[in-house]
Structures are given as structure tokens and as C-alpha cells.
Amino acid sequence: MPTDEKTAVKGQSVRLSGDKLQVGDKAPEVTLINGDLEDVVIGGAGNYTQLFVVVPSLDTEICAAETKYFNKRLSNLDIVETAVVSMDLPFASQRFCAVEGINNVTAVSDYLDKEFGEKYGVLMQEGPLRGLLARAIFVVNEQGYVTYKQIVDDVTSEPDYEKALEAVKDARL
Numbered sequence: 001m002p003t004d005e006k007t008a009v010k011g012q013s014v015r016l017s018g019d020k021l022q023v024g025d026k027a028p029e030v031t032l033i034n035g036d037l038e039d040v041v042i043g044g045a046g047n048y049t050q051l052f053v054v055v056p057s058l059d060t061e062i063c064a065a066e067t068k069y070f071n072k073r074l075s076n077l078d079i080v081e082t083a084v085v086s087m088d089l090p091f092a093s094q095r096f097c098a099v100e101g102i103n104n105v106t107a108v109s110d111y112l113d114k115e116f117g118e119k120y121g122v123l124m125q126e127g128p129l130r131g132l133l134a135r136a137i138f139v140v141n142e143q144g145y146v147t148y149k150q151i152v153d154d155v156t157s158e159p160d161y162e163k164a165l166e167a168v169k170d171a172r173l
Helices: 061-073 090-100 115-120 159-172
Strands: 001-011 012-017 030-034 039-041 049-054 080-086 107-110 136-140 146-151
Touching: 001 039, 001 136, 012 115, 039 080, 039 107, 049 061, 049 115, 049 159, 061 090, 061 159, 090 107, 136 159
Parallel strands: 049 080, 080 107
Antiparallel strands: 001 012, 030 039, 030 107, 049 136, 136 146
């Protein structure tokens, strides 16, 4: 189901599909797959603040840089569980993390049924990257509510890193 939210790919407007999740909404629980082919449930209430770094594919320069940035910045921040969500096959995500030394974030895949993309409203439904996830950031507090959301205007741009990290800290208050 289309939302009224959009992003762009190299300036070309792209409609997103799925639920229009907003700050203050309950973050849906979804089951994704990690590199060991294990189910990983993210969203909902938990013991930690959750940060979802949503990217089209780890096999692009911007997505790789974004993942490395959060991995480095979160190395000493034990108040957050971070998932990098993409449509990449779990094997590719695992290989990327091993090669790049990514160990402070968990790469998970939504390739099976696009549940994350649909429930978080970030599935690109048109354009050259249709079927992939838009670049976005979600912060979910321990009570399971979305406290921060950014859908990047163009998937070729990076998110606002500082606002995302500040939102992680603020979610603990």
C-alpha cells in the first residue's frame, strides 16, 4: 500500500510503500535474517534503545560509509542495539561486515518478505531501485516507541548522523 512519503534516486522522485510510521507510534516487531541465517527480531519494547540504519545495499559506497560510521561511533555506546537493515542477501552482509571489521552493529536482511520495508514504510515501489529499502534512520526507545525518524531526501545522500546519535541519547531520557 503506497504512503504519501517519498524519497528520490539521483533526483528522480520515488514513492514509498508500506505503513506510514511516525514519531510517537509503536515500533512494529519484525523478523529479519542475519548472516548466520538466524531470525533476528527488531522493533517493539526491549532492554535497550534501538537504532535502525536502513540502507538500499551495503554494496554501495554511501551505504558502506554509513555503516562504517555508525560502527565506529557506537563502539563505546552500550545503551543502544543497532541493526543495519537492507535487502542484501545475508551472505553478502556477513562478508561485508567481516571484510570491514563491522562488529558494533548487526547487519540484517529483509529480503524474504519485505516485512520491515512494509511495516516501516520505506520500501521503494518505483524507480531503478524499486523493491529495495530507502535510506532511513529510526530510533526506538525501550518502551517500543519511535522517537526519531529520518527518511533521507535522496538515497544518494547520507543521513544526518549527529541528529541520529543525539536521538539515541535522548531516547534514554
